[in-house]
Amino acid sequence: MSRDALVIRAYGALLWLYPRQFREEYRDDMVLLVRDQCREESPWRVLARSAVDLAITIPKQHLEAHMRRTPSSIVPLGYLALSLAGIGLMIVGGNAVVAVVIGFAVAVIAAVLAVIAWRRSAPASEPATVTASWWRFVVAGPVLFALVILGAGVGVNAWFLGILAVLSGVVSIATGLVLGVMHLGHRIRSNPA
Amino acid sequence: MARAPKPLPAASLYVVLALLDGEMHGYALMQRVEEQSDGAIRMGPGTLYGTLNRLVDDGLIAETTDRVARSEGERRRYYELTGAGRSAALAELARLQTLVQHFRGHLPGGSAA
Numbered sequence: 277m278s279r280d281a282l283v284i285r286a287y288g289a290l291l292w293l294y295p296r297q298f299r300e301e302y303r304d305d306m307v308l309l310v311r312d313q314c315r316e317e318s319p320w321r322v323l324a325r326s327a328v329d330l331a332i333t334i335p336k337q338h339l340e341a342h343m344r345r346t347p348s349s350i351v352p353l354g355y356l357a358l359s360l361a362g363i364g365l366m367i368v369g370g371n372a373v374v375a376v377v378i379g380f381a382v383a384v385i386a387a388v389l390a391v392i393a394w395r396r397s398a399p400a401s402e403p404a405t406v407t408a409s410w411w412r413f414v415v416a417g418p419v420l421f422a423l424v425i426l427g428a429g430v431g432v433n434a435w436f437l438g439i440l441a442v443l444s445g446v447v448s449i450a451t452g453l454v455l456g457v458m459h460l461g462h463r464i465r466s467n468p469a
Numbered sequence: 470m471a472r473a474p475k476p477l478p479a480a481s482l483y484v485v486l487a488l489l490d491g492e493m494h495g496y497a498l499m500q501r502v503e504e505q506s507d508g509a510i511r512m513g514p515g516t517l518y519g520t521l522n523r524l525v526d527d528g529l530i531a532e533t534t535d536r537v538a539r540s541e542g543e544r545r546r547y548y549e550l551t552g553a554g555r556s557a558a559l560a561e562l563a564r565l566q567t568l569v570q571h572f573r574g575h576l577p578g579g580s581a582a
Contacts, residue, residue, distance in 0.1 A: 294515075298522070305495055305546055306514035312496045329513025337519060396480065396516065 283319035284311050287326055293334050295341040332393045355390035359383045360419075367427040367441075370434040407459035413452030420445035477561055480520045483510050485529060485550060485558040492533050492549035495521070521548060529554035 287310045291303050313322045336351050362383030369375025420441045427438065477485065480502075487493065487501040495517055503511050512520070524530040525548075533547045550558065 298519075302518040302522070304544060306518055308544065309496050309499065309514045309517070325511070326513050326515075329515045333513070333515030333519050337515070340519075340523075396478075 279319045280311070280314045283314060283323045286323065290327075290330055293330065294337050297341065298337045328389070328392060331389055332396065349394070352390045352394035355386045355393060359386035359390060360423075362386060363423065367423060367432055367434060367437055368430070370432050407455045407462060410452045410455035410459050413448045413455060415452075417445040417449035417452070420448065476564065477557070478520075479510060480512055480516055481524060481529075482561055483512075484517075484520055484524060485554055485561070488530060488548060488550045488554070489558055492547045494545040494547050496545075498548070524554070529557055 284307060288303075288307050291299055291306060294303075310322060310326060332351060335354060339350060359382070362379045362381070365379030365382065366376050367379075369379055424438045424441045424445075427434065432438075476482070483502040483506060484498060487498055487505060490501070493501065495514075498521075499512050499517055521530065525532065528551055530548045531551050533549045534545075
């Protein structure tokens with residue numbers, strides 16, 4: 277079997293993860309599109325890009341199968357929650373290397389998917405400045421502190437991770453405050469009246 | 470005061486703008502969007518057909534498969550803008566133009582409006 281055929285077959289199999297109605301409506305078109313792409317570039321590159329696309333659109337289509345319209349932020353928030361769960365697993369794992377490695381992998385992959393999904397759901401014209409996200413950094417600090425306290429409360433013995441999380445929280449709050457001041461300055465300059 | 474309609478998500482915006490040039494099938498749309506965005510928007514099949522599905526539901530685009538001559542074995546579905554879709558695309562363009570005019574002064578070599 278050629279590489280193209282293998283990739284197209286693998287992609288076709290992954291399409292079973294979509295809700296039935298969406299799959300029945302668009303399956304043939306999606307496979308045809310991947311076949312067209314494989315003619316013009318490396319099939320492995322097409323598969324890698326399609327895998328990210330699947331990871332973002334499958335949960336979205338399942339949500340839309342139950343709700344007429346899903347809020348654009350729901351998939352990024354879902355992956356953010358998964359990323360936090362990965363961090364939680366790292367903390368709870370303590371000195372268990374397997375748990376820490378799995379937790380780290382889940383946290384990183386889910387965080388990357390959250391960022392991609394968030395960027396794709398944003399309107400094209402919305403100014404995506406990092407300063408507008410200052411509050412996220414401010415909120416992230418207390419969340420990290422809470423995780424450390426929670427971990428200590430349930431008797432997790434991972435002091436190194438705890439110190440790292442506390443320091444990250446302090447840096448996050450400081451970064452958020454600096455970005456907040458910059459954002460305020462930018463808004464005042466944009467709307468002098 | 471009436472609220473302005475919410476801006477379209479990036480993928481939907483690029484799809485309706487691409488269809489201003491006339492009807493297209495999925496792969497041609499994907500290529501046109503990539504070209505229009507200078508490679509910044511590269512939609513995967515799930516994003517593309519999810520977006521098309523939503524735009525059809527919203528009445529902004531329609532399938533034209535039955536009206537387009539098919540070569541033998543051709544299974545592609547074509548899409549075109551509806552009247553509402555054309556209005557939405559032009560309204561988005563006007564909104565973006567206003568945005569650019571407002572911030573022109575921040576562009577290199579630009580002057581404030």
